[in-house]
Amino acid sequence: MTEGQHRSHGESARRPRRAGGQAGAGRRADELGTLLTRVARGDQDAYAAVYDRTAGQVLGLVLTVVRDPAQSEEVMQEVLLDVWRSASRFDAELGSAAAWVMTLAHRRAVDRVRSEQKAAEREMRVASSAVAYDEVAEAVEARLDRERVRRCLGSLTELQRESVTLAYYGGYTYREVAGLLGVAVGTVKTRMRDGLIRLRDCLGVDL
Amino acid sequence: MRLGGSDPHTLAGAYAMDAVPEPDRSRFERHLAGCDSCRQEVRGLREATAALASATEVRPPAELRDAVLRTAGQTRQLPPAAAPAPAAWAPARDQRRPRWRPRLVVAVAVALAGALAAVAVAAGVVTYGMQGRLDQTQGRDHAVAAVLSASDARMLSAHVTTGGTATVVMSHHERALVFTAADLHVLPAGESYELWLVGPAGTRPAGMIDAAGHGKMVGPMVVSGLRAGDSVGMTVEPADGSPRPTSPPVLMVSLR
Numbered sequence: 040m041t042e043g044q045h046r047s048h049g050e051s052a053r054r055p056r057r058a059g060g061q062a063g064a065g066r067r068a069d070e071l072g073t074l075l076t077r078v079a080r081g082d083q084d085a086y087a088a089v090y091d092r093t094a095g096q097v098l099g100l101v102l103t104v105v106r107d108p109a110q111s112e113e114v115m116q117e118v119l120l121d122v123w124r125s126a127s128r129f130d131a132e133l134g135s136a137a138a139w140v141m142t143l144a145h146r147r148a149v150d151r152v153r154s155e156q157k158a159a160e161r162e163m164r165v166a167s168s169a170v171a172y173d174e175v176a177e178a179v180e181a182r183l184d185r186e187r188v189r190r191c192l193g194s195l196t197e198l199q200r201e202s203v204t205l206a207y208y209g210g211y212t213y214r215e216v217a218g219l220l221g222v223a224v225g226t227v228k229t230r231m232r233d234g235l236i237r238l239r240d241c242l243g244v245d246l
Numbered sequence: 247m248r249l250g251g252s253d254p255h256t257l258a259g260a261y262a263m264d265a266v267p268e269p270d271r272s273r274f275e276r277h278l279a280g281c282d283s284c285r286q287e288v289r290g291l292r293e294a295t296a297a298l299a300s301a302t303e304v305r306p307p308a309e310l311r312d313a314v315l316r317t318a319g320q321t322r323q324l325p326p327a328a329a330p331a332p333a334a335w336a337p338a339r340d341q342r343r344p345r346w347r348p349r350l351v352v353a354v355a356v357a358l359a360g361a362l363a364a365v366a367v368a369a370g371v372v373t374y375g376m377q378g379r380l381d382q383t384q385g386r387d388h389a390v391a392a393v394l395s396a397s398d399a400r401m402l403s404a405h406v407t408t409g410g411t412a413t414v415v416m417s418h419h420e421r422a423l424v425f426t427a428a429d430l431h432v433l434p435a436g437e438s439y440e441l442w443l444v445g446p447a448g449t450r451p452a453g454m455i456d457a458a459g460h461g462k463m464v465g466p467m468v469v470s471g472l473r474a475g476d477s478v479g480m481t482v483e484p485a486d487g488s489p490r491p492t493s494p495p496v497l498m499v500s501l502r
Binding site: 083096103115123150179210 | 389
């Protein structure tokens with residue numbers, strides 16, 4: 040059984056996390072959080088600095104999910120404007136500044152690909168599921184230039200990696216992922232969770 | 247607590263990756279609201295996804311930078327939320343109760359339903375007038391345009407109990423609404439109208455209405471952070487706003 044199904048996800052998952060990404064976010068992340076606090080007060084210089092630190096990652100993620108460059112640039116601008124408008128909503132208690140920005144970015148990207156216009160196209164892709172994973176994986180591979188992330192993704196089981204890749208980089212819902220991979224919905228849910236837990240632990244303190 | 251016959255905790259991973267569509271998402275968020283360990287887990291998993299995101303970095307076209315910085319300079323910022331930012335973070339249960347109780351909210355909403363029906367007759371006229379006004383803002387206000395052009399944009403109108411009419415264009419897709427009002431009762435100095443989003447995620451401040459607009463046309467104001475099950479409410483508050491409503495609502499519109 041390559042999936043590690045025998046492993047109890049419940050126990051390891053509910054254990055309170057070590058500092059991990061939250062406390063050990065590092066200087067760069069702290070700086071981003073401090074900048075966001077200034078942005079919340081309308082500081083445009085701080086906003087320019089936030090832009091410079093995040094725009095590349097936001098666009099990279101959106102491109103991976105959305106694919107179309109013109110649309111991706113639109114979404115990226117929406118995300119950066121979200122950051123400006125809602126900087127006051129960032130709460131360092133709830134996670135790192137980077138996670139806050141990338142969550143906004145991912146949500147926007149996913150909304151774009153799930154919009155009605157795209158729905159039909161995606162349905163077709165789900166129908167020809169053999170293509171989808173390779174397609175997503177290829178797009179990701181081309182962009183995955185962080186060795187540590189690559190290594191940690193490599194430490195997942197095949198099904199965990201496929202589930203996480205299709206959901207996060209492909210923007211598919213867990214039901215769609217189940218359809219694409221031809222496995223039960225419940226299995227996909229646990230693989231996504233186990234996969235992310237393993238990633239989180241592999242990526243360790245310097246998230 | 248069990249959800250849909252299976253352990254709801256297993257959705258945490260899919261949720262952290264925005265892979266849970268409605269209505270499952272709302273159900274899971276309700277579960278999160280009462281589950282500290284789940285919220286903590288989602289936070290940790292989101293940090294992991296942020297690392298996945300960081301690995302895809304590209305160099306953005308230089309011209310986008312100027313465009314974004316310029317637009318930001320012309321875009322109004324949101325006030326701090328009492329609850330965590332809805333779109334990005336797991337909702338935390340409000341510790342303090344809102345001054346008005348959910349049952350009252352329902353009662354007000356029911357009372358307003360009649361008013362809404364009456365307004366519906368005039369809706370065509372309102373729509374037309376609104377559209378003209380709102381069109382003017384499209385060029386400069388990105389956020390307004392995003393809501394108005396959303397495929398699921400919907401318009402609702404309601405009377406304000408103390409006088410005036412409010413019109414809301416909402417989009418769940420954009421998780422935002424555009425608020426306008428006309429002929430609001432002019433308040434004494436030191437008081438102003440405050441908007442709220444009220445729903446399963448708690449009661450969140452949604453912005454102050456500039457006193458200059460009382461008695462005239464107000465807005466369009468963009469309120470983001472709209473969540474499933476929200477209503478938009480309005481109360482009279484001290485001019486600098488309250489973190490929590492301190493008076494009964496003069497307006498309550500269900501956005502379902």
